[in-house]
Amino acid sequence: MEKTKTTFFKRKKIDEEIKFRSAGLTVQNLFSSWLGSEDIGFIQYHVKRSSLTLLVHSSIPLGYYAGMCIAAPEKNLPYINQVSAGWQAFLGLSLCLQLLSVGLIFYWSRCRWSNHPISRALQVHTGPQWAGWGAVATSINTEFRRIDKFASGAPGARVIVTDTWVMKVTTYYVHVAQQTDAHLTVTESRQHQMSPDSGTPTQTLTLRVASINQAVNPFDIRLMSTEYSELREKLHAPIRSAANVVIHQTINDRFLDTFRAQADLNQPYLLPSEMEVELCIGCMQVPAGAKLIRLCCEEGYDSGSECRQCFCRPMWCLSCLGRWFSSRQDQDRPETWLASSVPCPTCRSKFCILDVCLVR
The missing domain is CATH 1.10.287 (Helix Hairpins)
Structure with missing residues (x-):
């Protein structure tokens, strides 16, 4: 009974906060x-x-x-x-x-x-690279303006990850840790039966951010499990997970991990010296790192494959190509994805997962 009352008051408080925000009655708006x-x-x-x-x-x-x-x-x-x-x-x-x-x-x-x-929190990061807290602030301001940052969470508990910094914005404070000094650990996961946005079960993850810089106090960040893959791509260091924590990623996220693993096993594509690699035309954030070469016709593979040789230069990164591959599949039959073939997003020549080569 006591637990039910607590849950009721928490939900009522959240509803009131949402009403105030929707009405524009916030410090930021006023x-x-x-x-x-x-x-x-x-x-x-x-x-x-x-x-x-x-x-x-x-x-x-x-x-x-x-x-x-x-x-x-x-x-x-x-x-x-x-x-x-x-x-x-x-x-x-x-x-x-x-x-x-x-x-x-x-x-x-x-x-x-x-x-x-x-x-004061920025002053602990001063050193040879940043002479004072103002230089640290300038670095953060510059990276925050970039479109490739990771940002998630409510206004009172936002999580922001840039190329150099991991930050958590709270009501009265901004926690700041440098990526090269930070260690992230998934400490807790909570299952929610119903999401207010999608109406489906969701999972919330709690990550502990600790720094080797003793002057930086550890802090916790929270995000949805569906955002975990995007966060992991933005971080330079691996994320550790506690033994009792299970992360439920989406089917597309799990397939993308398998897609990357298979591409690592495939024959790499050696970039000619006269060819320059441009940014991926899908995300425009990272260099194009994937090339389609028909390999499934080699000995040991199915010679009756529908795949065709693609003559496009490297134009897509591996993540965008993997998302394109999964988006063209039957979402109700994920067991068929690995054996399927899809048209190249540029020239429409069909390829399968065995034809994806990393650019070297």
């Missing part, structure tokens, strides 16, 4: 003109946002008292000397909380916000 653009200055934006959020949240008790002055005139709350000791204590604590937050924000803002907790 003060957008002062905060500026997150895309232009990510760190500066969140330094201002977290400070303003603290100021707004600390004013809630005082706002409640002011609201009760209007909603309950019989209590005579505007006349402090006539109210009960409880209301006087509440008003005193509300004023102290408001003054304390104003003083704290004033202290943070000195020396161009160098005393802010987010600025």
Whole structure:
């Protein structure tokens, strides 16, 4: 019974937050003109946002008292000397909380916000590559503007991974870890019977981000299991998993892993010295790393294959080619995918998984 009550109140709180956000009643929306653009200055934006959020949240008790002055005139709350000791204590604590937050924000803002907790978190990453926390902030701002970053989660718990940084944005803080120093471990997985978006069962993963830099405090990030593959592609280091954690990936994600493994076993394509590799025309993010060569007709393979020789130059990366391959399959019969053939996305010559060669 107690567990049911807790679940009910959690769901009610989430519903209320969604209503406020859908109505635009958030700090980001109400003060957008002062905060500026997150895309232009990510760190500066969140330094201002977290400070303003603290100021707004600390004013809630005082706002409640002011609201009760209007909603309950019989209590005579505007006349402090006539109210009960409880209301006087509440008003005193509300004023102290408001003054304390104003003083704290004033202290943070000195020396161009160098005393802010987010600025202090960036200072631990300074070194030969970045002379000060401002240089670290510039690096993060530049990488955040790139379209190939990984971003997921609600506004109060966003997870952002760039080429150099792993970050978690919370209400009052931004956790920052450098990719080369970070170790990620899947510590927990939770099954949810129904997703509010898709109406299907989902799985939430909790990952612990720890850094070899002792000054960086470990932090947890949460994401859906369907986003795990995309996160893993963006990270340079492998992700460890606890022994009791099982990650349920989608069928397409599992097939993509098999597609990559088979491509590693196939004969590689040696790129001619006069040929230059361009960006993949599918994602425009990584160099084209796959070439289609008919290998299934060789000895030991099926000579009656429908595959044809493809004369296209390398134009696709392995991930995009694998996603194209799976998208052309019968989604209700995944057991037939490995033995199937699909047309080349460029010239329409049919190929199978044995014909995919990595560019060397």
